Amino acid sequence: MKNEKLLIANRGEIAVRIIHACRDMGIASVALYADDDIGNMHVELADEAWGLAGANASETYLNIAAIIEIAKKSKATMVHPGYGFLSERAEFAQAVIEAGLKWVGPSPSAIEKLGDKIEARKIAASVGAPLVQGTQDPLNNAEEALDFAKQFGLPIAIKAAFGGGGRGLKVAWKLEEVQELYESAVREAKAAFGRGECFVEQYLDQPRHVEAQVIADQHGNIVVLGTRDCSLQRRNQKLVEEAPAPFISDEIYQQILSSAKNICQAANYVGAGTVEYLLSRDGKLSFLEVNTRLQVEHPVTEETAKFDLVVEQIRVAQGHTLSIQETPKAQGHAIEFRINAEDPARGFIPAFGVLSLFEAPFGHGVRVDTGVRTGSLVSSHFDSLMAKLIVTGPTREVAIARAKRALKQFRIEGVASVLDFHRAVLNEPDFTDEFNVHTRWIENDFKQDLKPTKRGIPNHQQPMLLSYIEIDGKLHRLGLPAGMFAQGPATAIQAQTAELEVSAEHLLAPINGVMSAWKVTQGEQVTEGQVVAIMEAMKMEVPVLAHRSGVIQIVAEQGNSYQVESIIGMIE
Numbered sequence: 089m090k091n092e093k094l095l096i097a098n099r100g101e102i103a104v105r106i107i108h109a110c111r112d113m114g115i116a117s118v119a120l121y122a123d124d125d126i127g128n129m130h131v132e133l134a135d136e137a138w139g140l141a142g143a144n145a146s147e148t149y150l151n152i153a154a155i156i157e158i159a160k161k162s163k164a165t166m167v168h169p170g171y172g173f174l175s176e177r178a179e180f181a182q183a184v185i186e187a188g189l190k191w192v193g194p195s196p197s198a199i200e201k202l203g204d205k206i207e208a209r210k211i212a213a214s215v216g217a218p219l220v221q222g223t224q225d226p227l228n229n230a231e232e233a234l235d236f237a238k239q240f241g242l243p244i245a246i247k248a249a250f251g252g253g254g255r256g257l258k259v260a261w262k263l264e265e266v267q268e269l270y271e272s273a274v275r276e277a278k279a280a281f282g283r284g285e286c287f288v289e290q291y292l293d294q295p296r297h298v299e300a301q302v303i304a305d306q307h308g309n310i311v312v313l314g315t316r317d318c319s320l321q322r323r324n325q326k327l328v329e330e331a332p333a334p335f336i337s338d339e340i341y342q343q344i345l346s347s348a349k350n351i352c353q354a355a356n357y358v359g360a361g362t363v364e365y366l367l368s369r370d371g372k373l374s375f376l377e378v379n380t381r382l383q384v385e386h387p388v389t390e391e392t393a394k395f396d397l398v399v400e401q402i403r404v405a406q407g408h409t410l411s412i413q414e415t416p417k418a419q420g421h422a423i424e425f426r427i428n429a430e431d432p433a434r435g436f437i438p439a440f441g442v443l444s445l446f447e448a449p450f451g452h453g454v455r456v457d458t459g460v461r462t463g464s465l466v467s468s469h470f471d472s473l474m475a476k477l478i479v480t481g482p483t484r485e486v487a488i489a490r491a492k493r494a495l496k497q498f499r500i501e502g503v504a505s506v507l508d509f510h511r512a513v514l515n516e517p518d519f520t521d522e523f524n525v526h527t528r529w530i531e532n533d534f535k536q537d538l539k540p541t542k543r544g545i546p547n548h549q550q551p552m553l554l555s556y557i558e559i560d561g562k563l564h565r566l567g568l569p570a571g572m573f574a575q576g577p578a579t580a581i582q583a584q585t586a587e588l589e590v591s592a593e594h595l596l597a598p599i600n601g602v603m604s605a606w607k608v609t610q611g612e613q614v615t616e617g618q619v620v621a622i623m624e625a626m627k628m629e630v631p632v633l634a635h636r637s638g639v640i641q642i643v644a645e646q647g648n649s650y651q652v653e654s655i656i657g658m659i660e
Contacts, residue, residue: 090224091163091165091586092113092115092165092406093116093135093163093164093165093166093191093279094106094110094115094116094117094118094128094160094164094165094166094167094168094192094324094402095116095118095131095155095159095164095166095167096117096118096119096120096134096167096168096170096171096482097118097119097120097149097167097169097173097174097180098149098168098169098170098171098173098175099120099121099122099125099128099130099470100128100130100170100459100460100462100471100473100474101118101147101286101458101459101473101474101475102170102171102382102384102639103130103134103170103195103289103459103584104129104130104200104457104458104459105398105457106168106477107119107130108168108224108398109396109398109399109402110402112396112399112508113399113402114260114325115402116135116136117134117135117136118135118136118137118138118158118159118162118164118561119131119133119134119136119137119138120137120138120139120148120149120158121137121138121139121140121148121470121548122142122143122144122145122148122149122467122470123138123139123141123143123148124143124465124467124469124470125569126139126461126466127459127463127464127585128235128275128459128460128465129459129460129461129464130437130459131295135494136162136560136562137558137561137619138158138161138162138558139558140154140155140158140562141154141277141470143533144252144469145173145469145470149173149174150174151185151270151572152177152179152180153381155167155174155180155553156183156184156187157188157200159163159184159187160532160597162561165189165190166189166190166192166402166406167184167189167191167192167245168380168398168401168402168403169181169192169193170192170381170382171200171381171382171383171384171618172471175193175381175382175383176199176203176252176379176380177199178196178197178199178200178203178537179196181193181194181195181199182196183360184645186313188478189318190405190406191381191405192358192359192401192402192404192405193358193359193360193381193401193405193600194357194361194380195360196436197214197327197356198355198356198357198358198380199214199380199414200303200520201355202351202355202357202361202378203248203250203380204249204250204376204416205247205248205250205251205287205377206224206225206226206249206285206287206468208378209224209287209289210224210377210379211351211507212347212351212354212375213346214354215350215351215353215396216347216353217347217350217351217375218347218365218372218374218375219271219375220242220290220292220372220374221289221290221306221372222288222290222364223236223288223289226249226285226286226287226299227270227285227286227288227402228515229270229612230266230267230270232264232272232288233246233260233267233270233286233288233533234263234267236288237263237288238263239265241289241290242261242262242263242291242528243256243260243261243290243291243293244259244260244266244288244289244291245257245259245288245289246260246266246269246270246273246287246288246291247260247275247286247287247288247289247470248280248283248284248285248286249274249283249285249287250276250277250281250282250283250285250473251276251277251280251621252281252377252379252402253275253279253464254321254323254324254325254628255276255280255281255323255628256276256277256280256281256286257273257324258270258272258273259291259365265543268362269288272284272622272629273286274286274418275629276628278444279624280628283580292366292368292372292374293366293368293369294369294526294527294528294529294532295319295366295367295368295369295526295527296317296319296320296333296366296367296525296526296527297317297321297326297364297365297366297367297376297527298314298316298317298318298319298333298336298340298344298346298364298366298367298373299315299318299333299362299363299364299383300314300315300316300344300347300362300363300365301314301315301316301331301360301362301383301386301397302314302346302352302357302360302362302555303359303360303361303388303400303401303404303412304348304352304357304358304359304361304363304404304410304411305358305404305408305409306358306404306407307409309413309514310349310352310357311410311413311414311415312344312345312348312349312351312415312659313389313393313395313397313416314331314332314389314392314393314415314416314418315331315333315336315341315344315345315413316327316329316330316331316332316333316385316388317330317331317333317335318364318385318391319335319525319527319529320513320519320529320530321527321528321530322436322523322530322531322603323436323628324427324527324537326384326385327425327426327428327506327509327510327530328422328423328424328425328426328510328513328519328627329385329388329424330385330388330421330422330423330424330484330487331388331389331391331392331393331421331422332392332418332584333419334484335523335524336367337371337520337619340367340371340373341501341600343373343489344363344365344373345415345496347375348363348529349451351363351375351378355378357380358404359380359388359401359404359405359620360381360382360400360404361378361379361380361381361413362378362379362383362395362522363375363378363442364376364377364379366527367439368394369432369526373412379441382387382397382398382401383571384426384464384473384476385424386398386456387455387476387478387548387630388422388423388424388478389421389422391420391422391478391480392418392419392420392421392422392480392556393416393418393419393457394416395412395416395421397552400412401497407653414507420480420481420482420487421480421481421482421484421487422478422479422480422481422487422488423478423479423480423484423488423491424476424478424479425475425476425477425478425479425491425495425506425510425609426476427458427473427474427475427476427477427485427498427500427505427506427507427570428472428473428474428506429466429473429474429504429505429506429643430472430504430506431504431540431541432506432508432538433508433538433539433540433541434504434540434652434653435598436600437598437599437652438468438484438599438600438625438652439466439472439503439504439505439541439602439652440466440468440472441465441466441502441503442463442464442465442466442502442503443460443461443462443463443464443465443474443500443501443502443503444462444463444468444501444504445462445499445500445501446458446460446461446462446464446474446475446499447462447495447497447498447499447500447505448475448477448497448498449477449491449493449494449497449498451484451494451497452490453479453480453487453490454468454477454478454479454490454494455477455478455479455480456475456476456477456478457475457476457478458474458475458476459475460474460475460476464561464646466503468600474500474505477491477494477495477498477510479491479494487604488514488520491510491514492511492514495507495510495511495514496511498528503541503542504540505541508538509538512534512538515536516534516536518533528546555625566567576603592639593657593658593659594655594657595620595632595634595635595640595643595656595657595658595659595660596635596652596653596654596655597623597632597644597650597651597652597653597655597656598623598633598652598655599623599625599630599652600627600649600650600651600652601623601624601625601630601649601650602623602624602625602647602648602649602650603621603623603644603645603646603647603648603649603656604621604622604623604624604629604646605621605622605646606620606621606642606646607619607620607621608620608640608642609620609642610637610640610642611639611640611641612640613636613637613638613640614634614638614639614659615634615637616635616636616637617633617634618633618634619631619632619633620632620633620634620640620657621644621656621657623650632656634640634659636659637659638659638660639659639660640657640659641657641658641659641660642656642657642658643655643658644656644657645657
């Protein structure tokens, strides 16, 4: 398989990870970049980098025609989608194959079958996988969700049939909120995935989230590489993951391994994939979904299975037989901490701007997968993940001790990060000792009082004004201090991040995002904790809660964009 050239239809840390695998295999790599990403690490490290003219995801990393055109221009022979973006879109896989390129992933039909959560449930049921009660077909309206809740009881999960990453997933705990949450799930699903179909199933209260990593070749061989626990989540998006899944019985372990393999076999699966489950307090296991792609948390399996998943993905796409034939015995323990640009003290609000300092930890048992460094721009157009800290040890206890050491070393300035949250979690007996964490543990049980991150650019770092020239996929960079100009990027960033003079009555935007809808009218009496508006960022809806009781004065206009902590109203 000489003269392969692999195009990476992604950005950030996963693009860097795939570039490293290409280097290890002697394969040339081709990077893509949106306007904001021109100075990013994946662009510099790849053998070639081609611009996708545009700023947001729909113009760039979701633009199938533009990506295929660059694949042809660059003479790529393979396409790796990474995770997110187009990685679980059957039409993209089909377009790659029709262009005569090798697709690093499962077949379009397998993506279609397993990506449709309703169809995936039917496949899981057909092979006897464990399942909670749920609807067989998409709902027609909110009344059907209400009927299900009355029949099987609360809480219920309303899920986008084509969703993922927490988008289009709403949990109803009261009958009176079912209609609003159903409508919200449909809106989110349409915005994020272009399809609004939703189904409903019983929601296991305080469950653990466990999963199986699967790899399959084109010759019918399927191997489950091991288990992971991903229970530490906020808004249904994972923050901490570990392998193997700790504190589960051998019976549950065997159930996960056999059902995951059977589900993938029934779907004629090829490539890397993850079969996800919920595990209730009383030991009830229930199939959740299949992610037909590489997972963000794949490194913890790599570290404990001693297996390069990305290299194996590429080998499988080239037609090779799996280099492993049975589930390996886990060696040691690995924990991954997602290093997001979010402020945990402000409800994990995404934060954007220039990193004035990014100083990663190092030492025995420490791995950092990153797509940023000092000077990188964390763009408001894309996901907030900057890097992943993966810590390994011979036992879980040693891995936790090393994680404490690594997190103490980690320094990030210029944007908010979740580092303080991770440090705090490692002092929580619920996580370190008893393992009482569950998918809503952060919202319900985490009580540590974290300090909000001060925004703004520290004085020791002067931003650079950068210019780039692209010639046939090769970038050439020019840089000048921004201080040479009266106005420049630095001024804009400082203006955005300057502390506001706010008073007690001010209602502040919880995120950088668009004001989707006001749920109250001008001059209405509101109560503390009431949902008064909905904002949207990265295709996720975030409720705006009244911070006090009183009469509301609306300032922000529907459809306009607002910076985090800008004044959107007043409650007097």
